[in-house]
Amino acid sequence: MNLPRKSPCYAVIFTSTLADQNQGYDTMADRMQELAAQQPGYLGVESVRSPDGTGITISYWEDLSAIKAWKQNPEHLTAQELGKNQWYQNYSVEIARIESGYQFEQP
Amino acid sequence: MNLPRKSPCYAVIFTSTLADQNQGYDTMADRMQELAAQQPGYLGVESVRSPDGTGITISYWEDLSAIKAWKQNPEHLTAQELGKNQWYQNYSVEIARIESGYQFEQP
Numbered sequence: 001m002n003l004p005r006k007s008p009c010y011a012v013i014f015t016s017t018l019a020d021q022n023q024g025y026d027t028m029a030d031r032m033q034e035l036a037a038q039q040p041g042y043l044g045v046e047s048v049r050s051p052d053g054t055g056i057t058i059s060y061w062e063d064l065s066a067i068k069a070w071k072q073n074p075e076h077l078t079a080q081e082l083g084k085n086q087w088y089q090n091y092s093v094e095i096a097r098i099e100s101g102y103q104f105e106q107p
Numbered sequence: 108m109n110l111p112r113k114s115p116c117y118a119v120i121f122t123s124t125l126a127d128q129n130q131g132y133d134t135m136a137d138r139m140q141e142l143a144a145q146q147p148g149y150l151g152v153e154s155v156r157s158p159d160g161t162g163i164t165i166s167y168w169e170d171l172s173a174i175k176a177w178k179q180n181p182e183h184l185t186a187q188e189l190g191k192n193q194w195y196q197n198y199s200v201e202i203a204r205i206e207s208g209y210q211f212e213q214p
Binding site: 011013015019046048049050051054055056058084088089090091092093094095096097098099100101102103104105106 | 118120122126153155156157158161162163165191195196197198199200201202203204205206207208209210211212213
């Protein structure tokens, strides 16, 4: 967690269920996080996956154009195709505008 | 996953790390999901926790007033206090406006 982020900013909420056959997924997921962090307008990522294969990844961006550029990154496009063809049983993508936020840390 | 949701709508993104001592947490978390689903303006929830204790829960709501009412629900207020005092090592809360979304399901 890395609040306060610049606010307002934008988030891509990616909710997914992995397919049973997902060889190569972890490597690609790591690479995508590395690549996203190099994109202009990138503000951070939170990613959690449970043992049953469901996961939520939220990436944060300065504006919608940064999100669009990331979606069209050539290596990311390849990953998106592999995701549809091989790795994911299902997924959803939502674009959200972060309006406010706060955090708590145990003293 | 339950798209398309009504759009635009609002989401509460709750990212957390459980403390090592978290007795009673699972029961309360289940109860909170049950209670949230009875609130006016509730649209759904996605929740994932990894074995290392990090979790993301996203609840979806028709508008900001529904979120405010849920935050002030008496039983939820008790859970929030227990969360701060006992269960969470840290957490963040972000309020987001969902602008758009799409989903993919393996044929």
